Amino acid sequence: MGDLQLEEIYKDFPSHRVVDGISLSIPQGCFYSLLGPSGCGKTTTLRMIAGFDEPDRGLIKLGGRTLNGLRPYQRPVTTVFQSYALFPHLTAAENIAFGLKRKGDPDTARKVTEALDLVQLTTKADRLPAQMSGGERQRTALARALVLEPEVLLLDEPLSALDPKLRKQMRLELKELQSRVGITFLFITHDQEEALSLSDRIAVMHKGRLEQIGTPQEIYLSPATRFVAGFLGAVNWVGPVGVRPEMTRISREAPGNGARVVEATVNSAMFLGDCFQVETRTSAGDSIIAQIAHGLGEFQRGERVHVWWHPQDEIAIPQ
Amino acid sequence: MKGRLLPLYVVALYAFLHLPLLILCAFSFNSSRFTVWEGFSLVWYRMMWNDGALAEATWNSLLIAAVSTVLSTIVGTLCAYGLWKKNSKLLSGSLYLSLVTPEIITGIALLATFQWAFRYLQIQLGMHTVILAHVAFSIAYVVLVVMARLRTADPALEEAALDLGATEWQAFRLVTLPMLKPGIAAAALLAFTVSFDDYVITSLVAGVDSETLPMMLYAMARRGANPVVSAISTVIFVGLGMLIVASERLQKA
Numbered sequence: 372m373g374d375l376q377l378e379e380i381y382k383d384f385p386s387h388r389v390v391d392g393i394s395l396s397i398p399q400g401c402f403y404s405l406l407g408p409s410g411c412g413k414t415t416t417l418r419m420i421a422g423f424d425e426p427d428r429g430l431i432k433l434g435g436r437t438l439n440g441l442r443p444y445q446r447p448v449t450t451v452f453q454s455y456a457l458f459p460h461l462t463a464a465e466n467i468a469f470g471l472k473r474k475g476d477p478d479t480a481r482k483v484t485e486a487l488d489l490v491q492l493t494t495k496a497d498r499l500p501a502q503m504s505g506g507e508r509q510r511t512a513l514a515r516a517l518v519l520e521p522e523v524l525l526l527d528e529p530l531s532a533l534d535p536k537l538r539k540q541m542r543l544e545l546k547e548l549q550s551r552v553g554i555t556f557l558f559i560t561h562d563q564e565e566a567l568s569l570s571d572r573i574a575v576m577h578k579g580r581l582e583q584i585g586t587p588q589e590i591y592l593s594p595a596t597r598f599v600a601g602f603l604g605a606v607n608w609v610g611p612v613g614v615r616p617e618m619t620r621i622s623r624e625a626p627g628n629g630a631r632v633v634e635a636t637v638n639s640a641m642f643l644g645d646c647f648q649v650e651t652r653t654s655a656g657d658s659i660i661a662q663i664a665h666g667l668g669e670f671q672r673g674e675r676v677h678v679w680w681h682p683q684d685e686i687a688i689p690q
Numbered sequence: 691m692k693g694r695l696l697p698l699y700v701v702a703l704y705a706f707l708h709l710p711l712l713i714l715c716a717f718s719f720n721s722s723r724f725t726v727w728e729g730f731s732l733v734w735y736r737m738m739w740n741d742g743a744l745a746e747a748t749w750n751s752l753l754i755a756a757v758s759t760v761l762s763t764i765v766g767t768l769c770a771y772g773l774w775k776k777n778s779k780l781l782s783g784s785l786y787l788s789l790v791t792p793e794i795i796t797g798i799a800l801l802a803t804f805q806w807a808f809r810y811l812q813i814q815l816g817m818h819t820v821i822l823a824h825v826a827f828s829i830a831y832v833v834l835v836v837m838a839r840l841r842t843a844d845p846a847l848e849e850a851a852l853d854l855g856a857t858e859w860q861a862f863r864l865v866t867l868p869m870l871k872p873g874i875a876a877a878a879l880l881a882f883t884v885s886f887d888d889y890v891i892t893s894l895v896a897g898v899d900s901e902t903l904p905m906m907l908y909a910m911a912r913r914g915a916n917p918v919v920s921a922i923s924t925v926i927f928v929g930l931g932m933l934i935v936a937s938e939r940l941q942k943a
């Protein structure tokens with residue numbers, strides 16, 4: 372047991388460099404997310420940790436022990452695949468028992484029962500994957516990987532195949548599960564909301580490099596680069612300064628007490644259900660979007676307004 | 691207009707396809723030796739049943755088909771698996787070349803190869819050469835069918851098995867092979883039919899002890915219309931037809 376460490380990992384595919392010098396350290400028991408856009412090398416990184424691919428350079432260590440060169444079945448990590456990769460000819464219970472049987476675990480039957488119970492699939496134990504719903508398949512895949520009590524569980528966009536409603540529910544279950552079993556989770560996603568809501572720490576990846584590592588608050592509130600700021604949520608850029616739409620206010624009268632103010636014209640106002648989204652344009656031509664609560668007044672197109680925010684809400688990118 | 695033409699077209703097409711076989715089948719139950727209907731009879735089936743040479747040829751055909759099916763299914767399945775893993779267009783393409791090579795050319799080439807080899811080995815044409823030839827031309831069919839199944843498989847399945855502690859061999863035996871089972875069974879049935887059917891290649895590489903059913907039928911048919919030939923053909927047609935239907939079912943499973 373111990374921390375998972377990647378030291379200066381590089382991986383080239385014939386066409387280009389996919390992982391470009393990644394170093395990170397994942398504390399034991401942490402819910403750690405690797406967040407980045409499609410094609411940035413997340414899956415490739417995970418495959419090198421699992422042992423399906425070998426890095427061209429760099430070390431992968433778990434609790435001080437080097438994993439490089441070990442076959443997947445020799446590594447104390449298991450994977451929840453994006454496609455789940457459940458064995459189609461085996462039932463839920465048999466899928467979960469697969470790894471225990473390979474180890475010759477004498478406690479297989481009891482552990483399978485417990486794992487089924489953990490993911491609330493006891494009544495579906497004898498179903499084949501084809502007879503299960505998306506959520507049930509997802510839970511089977513989780514149980515199959517967790518039952519081996521790995522030191523690290525790798526999850527490759529495990530929620531992306533689910534419909535939005537189930538996704539939110541599974542997100543809660545996943546978080547709950549992780550705190551219950553206490554195993555290190557390395558969670559891969561391109562969904563910033565998922566990463567923010569689940570993680571203890573997030574590493575933001577872009578074009579094979581890490582842009583920033585930090586807690587969800589740090590990443591969201593003090594992004595280190597423009598890419599991170601933009602990837603985690605919408606940003607209004609006013610010159611070198613950024614501010615999130617939900618921190619942006621609009622009023623007809625000029626605000627006092629040290630607020631940063633820009634004069635602008637309302638371009639459009641949209642009702643989004645939980646708030647109004649007002650798009651304005653400054654005389655310099657910048658577009659500034661504000662999300663304001665109901666009851667803060669309605670604004671008409673063409674109206675002259677003051678757009679403002681508190682200086683502490685500004686995103687300042689270190690140069 | 692369209693409503694009436696379409697059924698007519700279908701009937702005509704199926705008649706064109708199957709009428710000759712139906713006629714053949716009908717005359718196998720004719721009591722006359724000639725192509726004039728005289729009455730229902732099983733006399734030709736009785737003659738077929740009592741023909742010793744025919745029984746031997748049938749036995750040869752079944753034995754050859756069975757042995758070559760087992761061998762070509764094993765070799766072909768492993769070959770398909772390897773091609774799928776390596777994902778090489780060149781290798782799979784050159785394999786399918788053997789499907790479009792005219793049978794007569796394949797036969798002549800095999801014969802030449804055997805004769806060349808016999809200069810160094812003290813053996814002759816016979817059952818073993820027929821079986822080898824059948825294995826050679828069945829493999830491509832097996833690969834084709836098994837590959838079709840593999841292409842729909844999730845490549846992550848074997849990785850999942852490795853991830854859960856299986857060795858490469860266990861991953862193949864416990865995950866890939868069971869998943870391929872319907873495809874392998876369908877491939878075996880197809881290999882069996884193409885082996886049982888074959889005349890051209892077989893007649894070229896057969897020895898004195900290895901006359902097969904198609905070879906015997908061909909010889910009998912050349913000697914003129916013979917209702918026993920019709921009876922045998924009917925039995926083969928029905929038997930192989932059932933195998934094909936079974937194979938279709940398996941492929942869909």
Ligand SMILES: Nc1ncnc2c1ncn2[C@@H]1O[C@H](COP(=O)(O)OP(=O)(O)OP(=O)(O)O)[C@@H](O)[C@H]1O
Binds near residue numbers: 408410561
């Ligand atoms: N086996 C391979 N051979 C060649 N290129 C590959 C291979 N696997 C991945 N790539 C390329 O490497 C890059 C990163 O792929 P990777 O799967 O790691 O991305 P990802 O961040 O997981 O993206 P996504 O969110 O879409 O899953 C992509 O440009 C991809 O085309």
Ligand SMILES: [Mg+2]
Binds near residue numbers: 413415527
């Ligand atoms: Mg991916």
